[in-house]
Amino acid sequence: MATTGPATNDGEPALNTLADRLNYLFRTIHPADRGPYTLQEVADAVEAAGGHITAQYINHLRTGVRDNPTIKAVTALADFFGVPPGYLLGDGDTAKVTEELQRLRTARDVQEALSDPNIRTLALRARELSEPHLKLVLTMLDQVQQLEGKPPPTKSRRQATGP
Numbered sequence: 791m792a793t794t795g796p797a798t799n800d801g802e803p804a805l806n807t808l809a810d811r812l813n814y815l816f817r818t819i820h821p822a823d824r825g826p827y828t829l830q831e832v833a834d835a836v837e838a839a840g841g842h843i844t845a846q847y848i849n850h851l852r853t854g855v856r857d858n859p860t861i862k863a864v865t866a867l868a869d870f871f872g873v874p875p876g877y878l879l880g881d882g883d884t885a886k887v888t889e890e891l892q893r894l895r896t897a898r899d900v901q902e903a904l905s906d907p908n909i910r911t912l913a914l915r916a917r918e919l920s921e922p923h924l925k926l927v928l929t930m931l932d933q934v935q936q937l938e939g940k941p942p943p944t945k946s947r948r949q950a951t952g953p
Contacts, residue, residue, distance in 0.1 A: 805880075807857065808880070811878055811880065812848075812851055812867065812878065813852055815873065816852070818894075818895050819871045819872065829848045833847075835870055839866070839869065841865075841866035843863055843866055851863070
């Protein structure tokens with residue numbers, strides 16, 4: 791899929807093109823209990839809402855094969871993902887909408903994590919720690935993740951969990 795911009799500080803690609811922004815929406819906006827929507831699911835939902843778009847056309851927009859969508863297509867996709875149509879076109883609100891989407895994604899991730907009783911217990915016990923000891927636990931978690939071969943937390947993930 792097309793991603794033309796360089797990565798931002800938190801590891802997300804820069805959202806310079808329609809394809810970048812649409813791909814970001816696919817990665818970010820989906821039910822907490824599953825992965826991203828398929829192209830066909832989005833096309834079917836747009837059809838059910840009275841619009842018309844095909845999975846192939848959405849794919850062309852996501853890959854940059856098509857980069858000048860119709861107003862109807864932009865509006866239908868924006869409605870599906872719950873963003874203003876101007877977001878897809880890169881108007882001035884793009885940064886603000888992206889920031890809000892990141893907050894929503896973090897909230898969804900936290901909610902999903904807290905559904906695990908072990909994580910919930912860890913979080914509740916961590917609340918009782920002093921700041922220096924909490925930082926020590928976070929450092930230890932980073933080291934355990936490294937031992938398991940997991941990548942270090944991104945800046946946005948680190949900010950959601952602490953310093």
